[in-house]
Structures are given as C-alpha cells and as structure tokens.
Amino acid sequence: MLIRNKKTSDCSESQVTDEFVYLNRRQFMKVTSGVALGVGGIGRVAAALQEGNPLSPPPSLKPSFQNIVETAYGRSDKISPYDVATSYNNFYEFGYGKNDPKEKSSQLQTRPWTISVEGEAGKTGVFDLDDIIKESLLEERIYRLRCVEAWSMVIPWVGVSLATVLKRFEPTSKAKYVYFETLHDPKQMPGQRGNGLDWPYREGLRIDEAMNPLAMLAVGMYGSILPNQNGAPVRLVLPWKYGFKSIKSIVKIRFVETMPETTWSLLAPSEYGFYANVNPNVDHPRWSQKQERRLPGGVLFPNVVETKMFNGYEEEVASLYTGMNLKRFY
Amino acid sequence: MAVFWDRREKPYVAFLFLTPLVWMVFSLFLGRYFPDPGKALMNLSGIWASVFVIAVLLLTPIAKFTQFRMISRYRRFVGLGAFLYSILHLIVYLVLFAGLSVSWIISDLVEKPYIYAGVLAVMILSALAITSTKKMMKRMGKNWKVVHRLVYLAAVCIVLHLWLQVKSDITVAMWISVFIVPLLAIRITQLSYYKKTFKKGLR
Numbered sequence: 001m002l003i004r005n006k007k008t009s010d011c012s013e014s015q016v017t018d019e020f021v022y023l024n025r026r027q028f029m030k031v032t033s034g035v036a037l038g039v040g041g042i043g044r045v046a047a048a049l050q051e052g053n054p055l056s057p058p059p060s061l062k063p064s065f066q067n068i069v070e071t072a073y074g075r076s077d078k079i080s081p082y083d084v085a086t087s088y089n090n091f092y093e094f095g096y097g098k099n100d101p102k103e104k105s106s107q108l109q110t111r112p113w114t115i116s117v118e119g120e121a122g123k124t125g126v127f128d129l130d131d132i133i134k135e136s137l138l139e140e141r142i143y144r145l146r147c148v149e150a151w152s153m154v155i156p157w158v159g160v161s162l163a164t165v166l167k168r169f170e171p172t173s174k175a176k177y178v179y180f181e182t183l184h185d186p187k188q189m190p191g192q193r194g195n196g197l198d199w200p201y202r203e204g205l206r207i208d209e210a211m212n213p214l215a216m217l218a219v220g221m222y223g224s225i226l227p228n229q230n231g232a233p234v235r236l237v238l239p240w241k242y243g244f245k246s247i248k249s250i251v252k253i254r255f256v257e258t259m260p261e262t263t264w265s266l267l268a269p270s271e272y273g274f275y276a277n278v279n280p281n282v283d284h285p286r287w288s289q290k291q292e293r294r295l296p297g298g299v300l301f302p303n304v305v306e307t308k309m310f311n312g313y314e315e316e317v318a319s320l321y322t323g324m325n326l327k328r329f330y
Numbered sequence: 331m332a333v334f335w336d337r338r339e340k341p342y343v344a345f346l347f348l349t350p351l352v353w354m355v356f357s358l359f360l361g362r363y364f365p366d367p368g369k370a371l372m373n374l375s376g377i378w379a380s381v382f383v384i385a386v387l388l389l390t391p392i393a394k395f396t397q398f399r400m401i402s403r404y405r406r407f408v409g410l411g412a413f414l415y416s417i418l419h420l421i422v423y424l425v426l427f428a429g430l431s432v433s434w435i436i437s438d439l440v441e442k443p444y445i446y447a448g449v450l451a452v453m454i455l456s457a458l459a460i461t462s463t464k465k466m467m468k469r470m471g472k473n474w475k476v477v478h479r480l481v482y483l484a485a486v487c488i489v490l491h492l493w494l495q496v497k498s499d500i501t502v503a504m505w506i507s508v509f510i511v512p513l514l515a516i517r518i519t520q521l522s523y524y525k526k527t528f529k530k531g532l533r
Binding site for chain 2: 267291300
C-alpha cells in the first residue's frame with residue numbers, strides 16, 4: 001500500500017492544469033489574443049458561443065449514417081462550419097430571411113417520405129424514399145455551393161449520384177429533360193401561405209446534365225441527415241450551377257420531352273435562366289458574378305474569392321455545353 | 331459649436347439619432363450578423379437612411395399643418411442623420427460587403443442601374459450636409475433653398491434604388507415607398523417653381 005504524506009507545498013488536485021487545457025494552450029492563446037485585438041475572431045467566437053459547436057452537427061444527429069464512402073471530391077477546400085451551413089439558408093418555403101428556414105422549418109415532417117415518379121420512364125409510380133436511396137450506397141462529397149446572390153460555402157454532402165437513381169426508373173429515349181418539384185403544403189411550410197413565388201417550387205435539368213456524375217441526390221450533410229432547413233429529406237446538389245437549381249425537399253420527379261418551366265425563370269426570365277451555370281463572365285442584372293463572398297468571413301472583412309467558370313468544375317461539365325452561347329443560355 | 335448646439339436638448343436628440351448606429355456596431359461585434367455581416371448591415375443601414383429621409387420630408391408638412399411648428403427647427407438635424415446613415419450604408423457596402431475589392435466595386439458601378447441611383451442619393455445628401463451650416467446658408471442666399479430641395483430627388487433615387495434590386499421579397503421596398511411617394515406627391519405643386527428657377531438659372 002502506498003502511503004503518501006502530502007507536503008504543504010504540493011499542489012492539490014484542483015490546481016493541476018487539465019491536460020486538455022494544457023495541450024490546447026495555443027488554441028486558447030489564439031482565441032484570447034483575437035478577442036484582445038478586437039478584430040476578426042470576436043464574431044466567430046460569439047457565434048460559436050451562441051450556437052454551440054460551430055464545426056459539426058449536434059451529437060443527437062451524429063450517428064445517423066454509418067459506413068459513408070469517402071470520395072476525393074473537394075478535399076482541398078476548407079469546409080464551412082455546420083452552424084453557418086444550417087443557419088444561413090435560402091428556402092423561401094419557410095420565409096425570405098436567411099434565418100427563417102432554421103426558425104420555421106421544424107414543423108416539416110420528413111418521415112415517411114414518398115416521391116412520385118412520372119412521365120417517360122419504364123418504372124413510374126410512388127416510391128418510398130428509403131427504397132430509392134439505400135443507405136449502403138451513400139457517399140460523401142465536398143462541394144462548393146455558389147448562390148446567385150454572390151455568396152458561397154463549402155459543404156460535405158452525403159448522398160448518391162443522381163444518375164444512379166434516375167437510371168433505376170428506366171427513362172425512355174423520349175426523356176430529354178427531367179423535372180423536379182418541392183413539397184407544396186402551406187401547413188408545414190409557412191412561406192407558401194404568401195405568394196412570393198409560384199408554388200410549388202419547380203426545377204429541371206436536361207437529361208445529360210442530370211446524368212453527369214457530379215449531379216448528386218443528397219440525403220445528408222456533415223455525416224448526418226439533412227436538417228429541414230437544408231432541404232430534408234432529399235435534395236439535389238448541382239455544384240456547377242447556382243444554388244437555386246439545387247431543388248430541396250423533392251416530392252416529384254417527371255421525365256419529359258420538352259424543357260420544363262422552372263420557378264425562378266417564370267418569376268423573372270430576364271434574371272434567371274434555365275441552365276443557371278455559374279459563370280463569372282455573365283453578370284446577373286443585380287449582382288456581379290465575378291467574385292463571391294465565401295462564408296463565413298471575418299467581422300469586418302468578407303472573404304472575397306474569385307468565381308471560377310462552372311464554379312471550378314469546368315473539367316467535369318464543360319462538355320455538356322460545347323457550342324452553346326452561355327450568355328443566351330444562362 | 332455654438333451654432334450646432336443652439337438648443338439645450340440637441341445633444342439628447344443627437345444621442346437618440348445615434349442609437350441605431352451604436353446598436354448596429356454593438357451587434358456586429360457580438361457576431362449577430364454572422365456569417366454574412368455585410369449583407370445584414372447593408373440592409374439595416376439602408377433602411378435607417380431611408381427612415382431619416384422620410385422623417386425630413388415629414389417635418390415641413392407637420393410644421394405647416396399642425397401646432398408642432400417648432401419641429402421644423404430639427405430639419406438640419408434629421409437631414410444630417412440621413413447623411414450619416416447613407417454614408418454608413420456606402421461604407422458597409424465598400425468594406426463589409428465588397429471587401430474593398432476594386433473589381434467587384436467597379437463591375438457593380440458600371441453595370442448595375444440601382445447603384446447609380448444609390449450613388450446619386452448619397453452624393454446629394456453629402457452636398458446638402460456640407461452646405462447645411464449657417465455660414466453656407468448666408469453665403470448661398472436664395473440658391474440655398476433651391477439646392478436643398480434636391481432632397482426630393484434623393485428621395486426619388488431611394489425609391490428607385492429599392493425597386494430596381496428587389497428579388498422577390500418586396501416588403502422593404504414597399505414600406506419605404508408607401509411613405510416617400512405620398513410625401514413627394516404633396517409637393518408636386520412645387521414643380522412649376524422648379525420650371526421657373528430652371529428657366530432663370532441659379533443666381
């Protein structure tokens with residue numbers, strides 16, 4: 001038996017610096033000096049305090065997906081904090097404000113969820129989401145998301161290639177386009193009680209765009225299920241197009257012969273085109289598209305970066321548009 | 331300073347006018363506008379600038395048609411408030427929104443019509459602020475009034491600036507127009523006055 005005689009000069013247990021704190025000294029110094037300088041860090045620190053851990057989803061969501069296949073997509077980009085990606089959203093079904101989707105989307109019931117598949121395809125009907133996207137197929141891809149309002153984020157999505165899903169419905173040779181629709185239910189989506197947009201939200205792709213390997217059908221982000229404000233339970237992710245093309249909370253997929261009408265191009269055809277490819281050389285009438293604010297920025301200075309052609313995915317998608325006048329077919 | 335603080339209550343009024351600014355700076359550093367502070371603050375400062383322009387347009391009719399005649403003594407003060415928030419709006423755009431990126435600012439300046447309207451409004455409000463002192467009033471004589479009626483043009487610019495950039499949420503543009511348009515409309519009778527001064531030219 002070890003008998004210890006405590007000397008008065010010995011430290012008590014409570015005085016010993018915690019190993020975690022000791023090891024994180026640099027981090028601690030960084031944060032405190034940031035605060036002391038009164039620049040840059042404060043906003044982020046404050047936001048972190050407000051929202052909890054800003055970099056990853058809350059533990060309650062954490063175990064949602066197992067065995068996600070990692071991919072090489074976007075490994076070099078710095079991922080936006082979870083809190084930013086889930087609290088700064090355009091989802092007009094829940095309101096115009098960037099905070100509205102987070103605040104007003106809790107009523108949305110995302111399980112069970114069915115998608116009705118229609119039109120020029122061998123297999124049509126109403127399918128359960130769980131039957132369309134099997135968890136065993138999920139992969140993670142880190143994509144840049146560029147909004148037409150000239151801000152952008154980097155988000156790790158969880159989902160499957162859109163082509164994999166669409167091919168299972170056996171589209172016929174008549175299927176030149178594919179059309180998508182968001183849930184229309186003003187009871188669950190308070191923004192639909194007003195008529196800011198012509199509900200339901202509609203989007204479409206040319207079939208070869210939809211079959212491009214980059215196009216993704218996402219059911220999660222940051223390793224967990226999609227939060228309602230980000231388009232739960234299933235949304236498109238088309239990283240080479242402006243964000244509004246990536247339709248959320250999909251309930252309908254229709255294979256069609258002619259170019260479908262899309263919500264934003266119906267509202268303002270001079271401002272929003274069918275293709276909506278990210279293109280620094282084609283300006284939106286109200287927002288210059290040459291640069292973007294990569295979120296989050298600092299308190300005083302935004303993180304301005306140059307916008308790349310097709311949002312930097314030129315290699316993968318440029319061949320879809322060869323010979324097209326991208327100004328006219330914006 | 332004697333000219334500026336010619337009334338005892340003015341420091342308190344100034345303090346009142348500065349509260350939105352103080353609140354915005356406070357919130358900014360608390361991270362409340364995170365993660366895109368430029369956008370949030372640009373909206374807020376723009377709204378406050380419009381509110382002060384509405385207020386300044388309201389003062390004359392109120393003084394004319396009610397017993398609160400003394401209120402017109404705050405015209406310069408409220409006008410300077412409009413100037414302050416419009417400059418703030420401009421600074422927020424340049425620094426927090428565009429990150430002082432020259433190419434961003436230039437491409438906006440060259441291509442976006444709503445920017446012209448905004449810039450013109452800020453220029454007018456600045457000119458009015460510079461010429462707002464009693465000294466300038468004396469020096470400019472009759473022309474002072476003519477120049478300061480440019481505030482109506484600034485108000486028109488604000489309405490244009492708002493409507494030309496509406497995406498689909500028209501709330502702000504609508505509310506501000508609801509106040510500005512009637513306040514401009516009741517001055518339509520003064521158009522003939524402008525025609526006359528225009529013909530005669532500034533003396």
